[in-house]
Amino acid sequence: MSTLMERDQAVVANTYRRFPVEVTHGKGSLLWDTDGKRYIDMGSGIGVTAFGIADDAWQAAVTAQLAQVQHTSNLYYTEPCVALAERLCARTGMSRVFFGNSGAEANECAVKVARKYAAEHKGPEYNVIVTLENSFHGRTLTTLAATGQEHFHELFQPLTPGFCHTPANDIEALEALVAEQKVAGILLECVQGEGGVNSLTKAYVTAVAALCEREDIVLMIDEVQTGNGRTGRLFSYEYYRIQPDVVTTAKGLGGGLPLGAVLLSDKVKDVLGFGDHGSTFGGNPVCCAGAVNVLDRLDDDFLAEVRRKSVYVFNELIKAEGVRSVTGMGLMVGIETVRPAADVVAACRENGVLCLTAKHKVRLLPALNIPWDVLKEAVTVLKNACKEG
Numbered sequence: 001m002s003t004l005m006e007r008d009q010a011v012v013a014n015t016y017r018r019f020p021v022e023v024t025h026g027k028g029s030l031l032w033d034t035d036g037k038r039y040i041d042m043g044s045g046i047g048v049t050a051f052g053i054a055d056d057a058w059q060a061a062v063t064a065q066l067a068q069v070q071h072t073s074n075l076y077y078t079e080p081c082v083a084l085a086e087r088l089c090a091r092t093g094m095s096r097v098f099f100g101n102s103g104a105e106a107n108e109c110a111v112k113v114a115r116k117y118a119a120e121h122k123g124p125e126y127n128v129i130v131t132l133e134n135s136f137h138g139r140t141l142t143t144l145a146a147t148g149q150e151h152f153h154e155l156f157q158p159l160t161p162g163f164c165h166t167p168a169n170d171i172e173a174l175e176a177l178v179a180e181q182k183v184a185g186i187l188l189e190c191v192q193g194e195g196g197v198n199s200l201t202k203a204y205v206t207a208v209a210a211l212c213e214r215e216d217i218v219l220m221i222d223e224v225q226t227g228n229g230r231t232g233r234l235f236s237y238e239y240y241r242i243q244p245d246v247v248t249t250a251k252g253l254g255g256g257l258p259l260g261a262v263l264l265s266d267k268v269k270d271v272l273g274f275g276d277h278g279s280t281f282g283g284n285p286v287c288c289a290g291a292v293n294v295l296d297r298l299d300d301d302f303l304a305e306v307r308r309k310s311v312y313v314f315n316e317l318i319k320a321e322g323v324r325s326v327t328g329m330g331l332m333v334g335i336e337t338v339r340p341a342a343d344v345v346a347a348c349r350e351n352g353v354l355c356l357t358a359k360h361k362v363r364l365l366p367a368l369n370i371p372w373d374v375l376k377e378a379v380t381v382l383k384n385a386c387k388e389g
């Protein structure tokens, strides 16, 4: 009898470098493998299981909807989809929401909104989308074009044309690009996740927002990873005191079920009309019921607790032996270590803590409700792993 790892390697596409852990089940921030070993989950499925594994309240919301109707298509109205859109609009000041199933699809939709808006307001030659170097926006051919990392592009040419990349935090470079290209929209992550957990400066984001306003460029914020409480605010752009035209989100929104959303401001809320866009699964009632539960629990007190946990993690790690720097916001943390990040992650795994990497850093994206004692246990293991070797 071959192991699960061997069976997977034989028949599942070889696109992931998986860690050698066969997960059977979990609860909250704990996971167990086929050998019965317990792990603390400091990655939450790459920032997806916002309230941990098999959370009771989330599970109740999902199973209640599952027993009613699991899918209708977008030809009919369902309560969870409307309830979720109402909440997202009320919490952000946005005007409409388009639902899809993933982050990449959310960004695809945003690009369509920006291009159609520009075509109608400035002319179809205004079709360039500007993104940042070192960004990550997804794996489809269009969102790969948006992703400012050449190594993702190499073997998949031609990508969708009309994308330009500019260095982060360099407003002169962006202004020069806008002066020479016919720009429809700018798409940014306030904290680059896959790129190494790097935050944009407040001065830069404020200047970008002013430039977009002045030039009537659609400002799109990619909150796929940073959204839904991850940074200690509902959305990370709130820290920058800007009001984007479009916000894309996914990952943590569904609490573990596939769900993406595109939030549209008043300015662009009617850009897409009948037949302009669609998704068979988008706004699925089971996924939306889970997301309503997630959003309703991300209240001010809860977000304040996320920020307190963040302060604890930053303070502990910044002074730890073997740690060069700590970056990020809220419970989205990048740690530059003296040892190679992969070695630190492997040592943590041996000792029952599952962490992620981002570029050359160790990355943490724990469940937002990780209990204090579990968090402290994980930080202790991580500090030991940073100092060894």
Ligand SMILES: *Cc1c(COP(=O)(O)O)cnc(C)c1O
Pocket: 101, 102, 103, 104, 105, 107, 136, 137, 138, 139, 189, 193, 194, 222, 223, 224, 225, 226, 250, 251
């Ligand atoms: C994960 C991620 C995406 C892609 O999301 P998928 O759901 O994998 O398509 C896009 N943008 C950012 C910032 C991400 O972190």
